[in-house]
Amino acid sequence: MQKNAPVGVLDSGVGGLSVLKCLRAALPQEDFIYVGDTARTPYGPRSEAEVRRFVGEIIDYLAGRGVKLVVIACNTLTVLGVETLKGSHAFEIVGMSKGVQLVLSASKKKKIGVFATEFTINSGAHKAAILEADATAEVYPQACPKFVPLIEGEQFGSGAVKEAVAEYAVPLKADGIDTLILSCTHYPFIQKEIEREFGGEVTVIDPADATAQEAKAALAAQGLLRSEGAGCLEVCFTADVERGARIAGRVLPQDKCRFKEVKL
Structure with a gap:
């Protein structure tokens, strides 16, 4: 080399x-x-x-x-x-990077959400890695199949993006997460919309x-x-x-x- x-x-x-x-x-x-x-x-x-x-x-x-x-x-x-x-x-x-130490350091309540594709969520890889590092953590995976097509379609700031973010946020808000990791490299393109939806009580992390x-x-x-x-x-x-x-x-x-x- x-x-x-x-x-x-x-x-x-x-x-x-x-x-x-x-x-x-x-x-x-x-x-x-x-x-x-x-x-x-x-x-x-x-x-x-x-x-x-x-x-x-x-x-x-x-x-x-x-x-x-x-x-x-x-x-x-x-x-x-x-x-x-x-x-x-x-x-x-x-x-x-799965961002394990980043999310564990950021999460005071150890209630962590994961936004990712269906494939990544179904693998269970991020949840397993976080729990291996801290068995007391609670991890809530959420597949977001609408995000990638919207981002690839340049729908930044659109109503469709806001609706999709709100849809996928509902269960994680109910679970009381305080930290969310964006486990798809497309998602930072709509990170501002995600942060607005969750508000200041949730730390959103990009592991790039x-x-x-x-x-x-x-x-x-x-x-x-x-x-x-x-x-x-x-x-x-x-x-x-x-x-x-x-x-x-x-x-x-x-x-x-x-x-x-x-x-x-």
Whole structure:
């Protein structure tokens, strides 16, 4: 592996751009190649076999681009087990942080809500990780299938988003949560709407910063951190590049990005 090689980042669509923003802030000297599979999003309702095939194709593409590390900027893919996605590739893979210590530190009542896709919720991974760290915690998972299509459809600030947030908040409010983790990388795009719905009594946590720090640590451990220069961003989508670029503009400087369509 070469220090000057790029870092690969992948997601089922545009959600991972929220993680790319944090990666760029943590590693400004690194080059990044982002692949969002906008042609086949959302992954949440799909079968495990289908999801594994899709992510394998993206990882193979990034391997062909000579990346030194891959960040799985998608909770749905992370719960599959990042090592099982690696195949024979030499580079390390970093998945999304479950944010366990973040939520336990923030939650005074240890009543924690989880917003995620159906696939992630059904895996039970986040609940298990939190309870393993603190058996006294109470964890309330909530699948939010309407969120990803609304975000991919650029329905930011719309009535439909507000209605969906209110719908999914009802059971968690009844459970009396004081902390909520956004366990889908799409959800930070509507974090303000979520925070407004729950009010100041609930702390809403995005684990993307923790993920970026884990990626930085992985590079440092292998002696692969670039020490100088200003990194560039290549942002790729499998369909709807113009839409992807508009959404990217909400979290990334467009003048620093090169947008392109890729076929897998």
